[in-house]
Amino acid sequence: MILPLLLLALPASDSIIYRGRHRDLDVVPPRVETRPVIDGVLDEPVWQIAARLVDFSSYFPTDDRAAEDSTEVRVWYSPTAIYFGIRGYAAPASVRATLATRDNLLQDDVVTIFLGTFNDNRQAYLFAANPLGVQLDGVLVEGGSAEQNKLFGGITGSRALADPSPDFVYRSKGRLTDFGFEIEMEIPFKSIRFPSKRVQDWSLHIERTHRATGAVSTWAPAKRNTTSYLAQAGVLRNLHDLHRGLVLDVTPVVTSSIAGVAGGTGAWEYNGGSPQFGADLRWGVTTDLTVNGTVRPDFSQVESDAGQVQSDPRSALFFPEKRPFFLEGIELFDTPSNLVYTRRVVQPLGATKLTGKVSGTNAALLFAVDDRDVSASGTDHPVFGIARLQRDVGGNSRIGMLYTGRLDGSDFNHVLNADAHLAFGKRTSLDLQLAGSRTRLGDSTFSGPLWNAVFARQGRRFSIRYNANAISDRFDTESGFISRGGVANVRFVNQVTFDGSPRSLVERVSVDLSPFITWRYQDLVHGRAAQDHKYHLNSNWRFRGGWTVAASLLWEYQGFDPGFYSRLRILRPAAGGAVDTIPFTGTPTLHNVDGLLSVATPQLGGFSANVLLVWGRDVNFFEWSRAAIFNVNTGINWRPTDHLRADASYIMQRYQRYSDGSIVGITNIPRLKLEYQLTRSLFLRAVGEYRVDRQDSLRDDSRTGLPLVVQDPVTGLFARTSGINQHSLRADWLVAFQPSPGTVLFAGYGSTRARDLRIERSGLDRVADGFFIKLSYLFRM
Secondary structure (H helix, E strand, O other), rough: EEEHHHHHHOOOOOOEEEEEHHOEEOOOOOOOOOOOOOOOOOOHHHHHHHHEOOEEEEEEEEOOOEEOOEEEEEEOOOOOEEEEEEEEEEEHHHHHOOOOOOOOOOOOOEEEEEEOOOOOEEEEEEEEEOOOOEEEEEEEOOOOEEEOOOOOOEEEOOOOOOEEEOOOEEEEEEEEOOOOEEEEHHHHHEHHOOOOOOOOEEEEEEEEEEEOOEEEEEOOOOOOOOOHHHHHEEEEEEEEOOOOOOOEEEEEEEEEEEEEHHHHHHHOOEEOOOOOOEEEEEEEEEOEEEEEEOOOOOOOOOOOOOOOOOOEEEEEOOOOOOOOHHHOOOHHHHHOOOOOOHOOOOOOEEEEEEEEEEEEEEEEEEEEOHHHOOOOOOOOOOEEEEEEEEEEEOEEEEEEEEEEEEEEOEEEEEEEEEEEEEOOOOOOEEOOOOOEEEEEOOOOOEEEEEEEEEEEOEEEOOEEEEEEEOOOOOOOOOOOOOOOOOOEEEEEEEEEEOOOOOOOEEEEEEEEEEEEEEEEHHHHHHOOOOOEEEEEEEEEEEEEEEEEEEEHHHHHHHHOOOOOOOOOOEEEEOHOOEEEEEEEOOEEEEEEEEEEEEOOOOEEEEEEEEEEEEEEEEEEOOOOEEEEEEEEEEEEEEEEOOOOEEEEEEEEEEEEEOOOEEEEEEEEEEEEEEEEEOOEEEEEEEEEEEEEEOOOOEEEOOOOOOOOEOOOOOOOHHHHHHOOOEEEEEEEEEEEEEOOOOOEEEEEEEEEEEEEEOOOOOOOOOEEHHHHEEEEEOOOO
């Protein structure tokens, strides 16, 4: 009876309707001092007076059209939280919804709320749920540049990629209905940052993904040929008297692990088992500033990194951050060239950070002390200090500065960076970056620059993205990630896009020509010729029903990189039966022609798949010669029930010599992940990955055919590059109970077996295994 009596005191009026396609985007939601039951049923009277947002527009694959399926969103707020009620209309058989783990909704229908609490058109929280209320959350930060498909080079639209890594505490429940689905969502003000004002406006985007077709619709009409997605959002007006109260989260953590090792007698033994105690702290100093701290944190990963292969071994592989402490506020540390990569902090004893936004300036500070085990000396504690400031300028522009430092005894690395994103109108942007580093390693001290510039212009039919960057071979960052240093690149993407008519077979086609030129940095500085010239002709096709196809022709000239092969020499017979070594100089230039084909299916009866094929004549990087390559990367997702998920993938990379057809290198990585979701909070997971790496004995295949030897960097001695046939099997098992972010119980087992079968052809040896348990509980004051 409490809620009906409360509503009697409210003005007697129907809820106000805000129609997106009519550009009725200024929403004044009612403020009601109550708290509904979040059960996925919009039956409380308060929902009858909530603001109603209707009339969605299509955004993907084509924009500026009415959405095919209707969506209605109701919104109101209380002093401590904001509430959304969602009704998605669709044929019940077309709705995709499973009991999934948090953030694992790629196969489900999803409704996403983008809340820009600072109304700056630059950043927003995202809170999403599938029709059963399973959550997906994160942050969206825009630099204004178009999202880029890194594989094919195409410009795919103004929607920047959201980062789903941060986890926020909010409530959501959903249910399937005879008209589609219904979702309730409560977002506490304790979980988010916002300005310290009595009355304020927040930007609001609402996005619905219909997984059966892959179509995306938005309440605020959004066009893809603009530099900013968030700048096209609606606004929640006149939010007033918002109360977070005391924001103080304390999360004690206890972990224990037992690691298996081979004993002195050859028997397998287990060490460890003692509990380790730690704690995380989150304190909301103000509504827009947050301090986080951690002491002896547990940074165990509940799932090991998936295997990857290198198409170019001169470039390092990137593995994303997965550790909770570093994920909150990670978007505020972002820079154009990954100058902040928190996985460089390996085993911190403690860390603290400050993140927030004050008067148009984003601030992010991080301080961490690492364990002695990762020190070069083994006796010092490496210390990290990172400071990032970004200032809003004009409507959608921003300037920023960054400092990173790592001290390891007498060694040090300092990086200073300045960058800017400048938006000109709705379609044109310019991104600039300049950084410099100074490093001391032992008796050597060196420094070098990094710079980057990107000019982009979006158009409905024609778009361009021109990029130039350079990284000195003397530039170093021990707090960031540089895939390949000592090079300079220029890339031009010129794209033409065609939209199909409504209900046509082909919904969207884009074609782009992308020249890509690479210099060694010193060659550019001294005016010498470029090392690599690449010309990629790419096409992306979107068909009705959600099928996508991409095809590319890759025409490349790649030059020999003497620095990469400096440790290789040619073993040559000498007089009297002796042998001698001579420098390995390699063929100056290799001409490559490759084809690329990618196909992705929509979800069909709980099943979806994708496959990427690359074939043709490319570089045999093992020996720097021509090779016939064949690469496969496939993924299969199967949802036989609402509780069971099976994800399988297979990666294969093969290099076959042109000289005699022999295999010089091949990698196979099949991987299977099975998850059974007993409830939204409790699941079981099993992951298995088998990896095979085979390599032939190396030779100077393109010129002399003589054997190659490699120099040991410590002893200076040369040894034959004998072949390998390495097999490994990694298996992980996990039982997880995670009712909310911060409150978790993990119990798992992991095992690795491996062997080089060229040395001994028998079963795989156990090389590592271990049991672990983790328990943490979020105390929210």
